Amino acid sequence: MRPNNIQDTAAPSHKIQIRKQENEIPVWGTKRARSALLLGGDDLLLRSSQIPPIWGAKRARSALIRGSNWRDWTNLGDGPAGLIAERLLASDVADYVSFRAVCRPWRLCCTDPHAHGILDRRFHPRQWIMLRATGVSPLRRSFLNVSTGYSRYVDLPELRDHCVFGPTSEGLLVLVDMATYVVRLLNPFTRQAAKFPPATTLMNQRDLGRIHLRMVLLSVSGAGLADDNTFAVHFHMMRTLAVVKPGDVHWTVVDRGKLLFPAMSFAGRFYCCATDHAVMVVETSADRPPRLALAAELIRPFGRIMMDTVHLVDNDGELMLVDRECPINSGIKYNVHRVDLDARKMLPVRGLGGRAVFIGTELSLSVSPLVFPSISADTIYLGFEGCMTSNSPIDLMDGTSYPRQRERSVCGPSGLDYYLSWYVTGYGDTLRMRSVI
Structure with a gap:
């Protein structure tokens, strides 16, 4: 699976035509022409302003600076450069990193991400997702910005000898x-990294002895921020939710023995469905150990053994829950609720506010059809887990569904929905994923 083949088939295509205009390009071939330019002839100066200047000597550069619209952008100044950097950082950390890389004066006007901890939310690439496909090498990965539709490759040597x-x-x-x-x-994007204690310290003696199954x-x-200084991870095979801070020498167990997923971070706090009837949140404070607290009651209890699933999703800044009800004698039903964290209850809503949601048993993703025209509004797309067997x-709005397209088309490149459906498919299914990467 190669990310080069990602296509949004509904997006318009544009062709750019380039015409060669030889008369607009002066020829730097004779001493006389160059001298005339340096003397400031009006006609030549007018023509020289139409192309990027070519600096041949210090004297020529000074003359061109005085006679054209040339600007020394490296000396933009701390004020304007700092304002540009601030706005880029508020919008997209990838653009901020690119701005810092242009030159040393611009870099000095910007805050260095490495001077701050990796949990500093200002530098998080919130809009970017890493697709399952690899680039030319396993250490080159494709990233997609779900707010703009832009994509880029990133070389990540840090992935060597690691499982993602x-x-x-x-x-x-x-x-x-x-x-x-x-x-x-x-x-x-910033290449910051934090090292936490070995996850094997959370294993019991029985699991430690199963060496060939350790990675599974x-x-x-689920993983994400529990507060500004605390990171939470849910290891679902061990049924363990633990938190850690940068520099800690051991994990702190919040809960062990319960099936907690879906689990995710929203607005800097960590939420999970810790019971069959409520969404819970990890509470942290200086005077008490981390613990689970009630965030909102579910409208109905759901039965995991009946294949019912619930899915938490950040839907453009609103925490929502998709209730996938799988009764034995009737069709699958989907109900959407907004999680009212202030009232600690669920509010039924119709639709997704014009957006689309991709859901797997562990992950979820909300995207806008305004960014990806091939994606339908107020529509749910399923991941490729075995329990997600219904049409997608x-x-x-009308309850219709369509036969799902699991495999890539042999006639052409895959659609965007295929890649996003694989994105929300659980990362724990390592052996299965090797057949499609």
């Missing part, structure tokens, strides 16, 4: 060292 156990809501990557089982947190047992089904996509 999934993304966070903040756009960070959770890695596990295949030799030491140390958990690392990586910002793929350490599968991560599902139109919430």
